Amino acid sequence: MLLDEYMDTLLTESAAHLPTKTTLAASLQTLLQSVSETPTNASPHSFSQVCPQQSNEQPEGVQALWQRLPNKMFPALLFDIAGVSVAAPLAELGGIHSYVPLQHIVGRPSWYAGYVEIKGQGINCIDGAKWLLLDTHLDKMAGSLHLNTTTDVIPDISYQPHNEYQYIVMLHESNWGIACHNLRDIILIDKDDVNWRDTNVKRPWLAGLIKQQMCAMLDTLQLTDMLDAGLSSNQR
Amino acid sequence: MTCSAIWTVANQKGGVGKTTTTVTLAGLLAKQGLQVLLVDLDPHASLSHYFGLDENDSVKGVFDIFTCSEKLTVDVIQPCIYASHIDNISVLPANMNLATLDGQLGQSPGMGLALKQALHCIKPWYDIVLIDCPPILGVLMINALAASSQVIIPVQTEHLAIRGLDKMMQSLLLLEHKLSKQFVKTVVPTLFDKRLRATASAYKALHQQYHQTLWSDVIPIDTHFRDASAAHMPASHQFPNTRGVRAYAKLLTYLQQHKVTIPHVVG
């Protein structure tokens, strides 16, 4: 039976990608002069962050950060992303790595900086600046962080931060890490010194604002839930 | 993000809604937050056209993978994949050159496994791969099926089309035997026009012959699909609340719940 033989040949396991193909491929290439040589690495469409119909479901069972923290006082890491100061409770961090070149993956949202393996752990790294700034106008951003646009250092959107990232801060036990520019300090924070936000509204990843340090408190669990769902910082 | 499902949308008959099914399911999967890779194996590149990737032959794509003379690695394959204008959808495009493959490489040993090898290299990056096939049983469709675990077979609800389905099912059986694996097969009635009596009797015949693999619902005729294709958009994104899209959403729920395991995204 013809079809039978045909399939047998095509599906010969051992012959797959053996040198015999090289000559075939070469002759085909010459036959088809229309095949241009342009290696198009760049994607013809820039990746846009338009996703109008994302699901609005809240992750179930994730308590608000202030509820999860057992004590009134808790230690937190302060770090900088593009001039914005960010904090996260030490108890919810999985470690810190020095920033290394990442493997870029096409098709990922712009906030996805890349993938890297460090000491056998596969890490998905978020571009911290892009995450914070995504689709957010500078003023709005400054407003939500209670920054004063005239006196405070505010992030410059045109700034290309990824060349200068220094660290990857790992989020709890997940394999997500967030790239940042600088580690500032570890401080003891009083729950009462934080303006906690209602996490059921927009940006559940932003747990609140620390008044004294003028800094944004991350909810790492909410953040990784959003990352796992492929959402952007301004979605949900 | 470790294991991905690979689905092929195939039928040896043309114009039955293969490309529409591929694009619409991809759109719905992308909305769930899953990373979707679309592979266009049709030389007419109508899937690539949706994403503006069919304009010229200089676009790298599936053809470059089939004719690659080196070992297939991530470095070879990545330049052939493009981010699309739809969040979470990437495309491995086709072009007209693919039509020459059957003549040139169609008989060479092992050629049916090239796509499987290629997808194996990049599998970790995607939650699901959807492959759109040309309506011919040849080296391209065999590549798709060899790489896949699930086959979605759109069938126009019409007597002639159902006769064609026999051929497709026989080919699948033969391939299952050759590959020593079983596909999860789902026959999907498409272009269902409830106003026509012929449609109803065709559906009945379909049900009699294929009740085991037949999806119990239908994809209705809906002009929005044509409009979405003209707008280069998956109908799921352009007309999310139409009858046709809702029917595909039901189909997807069925495929996800009853037939296949799609990994839910884990970091």
Ligand SMILES: Nc1ncnc2c1ncn2[C@@H]1O[C@H](COP(=O)(O)OP(=O)(O)OP(=O)(O)O)[C@@H](O)[C@H]1O
């Ligand atoms: N449910 C539907 N209602 C109305 N029109 C549809 C529907 N499904 C597909 N179409 C239209 O029918 C035509 C053929 O559909 P499609 O291109 O998806 O089929 P195909 O099987 O991929 O064809 P080919 O074999 O040529 O690749 C297209 O113009 C498409 O817009």
Ligand SMILES: [Mg+2]
């Ligand atoms: Mg088609």
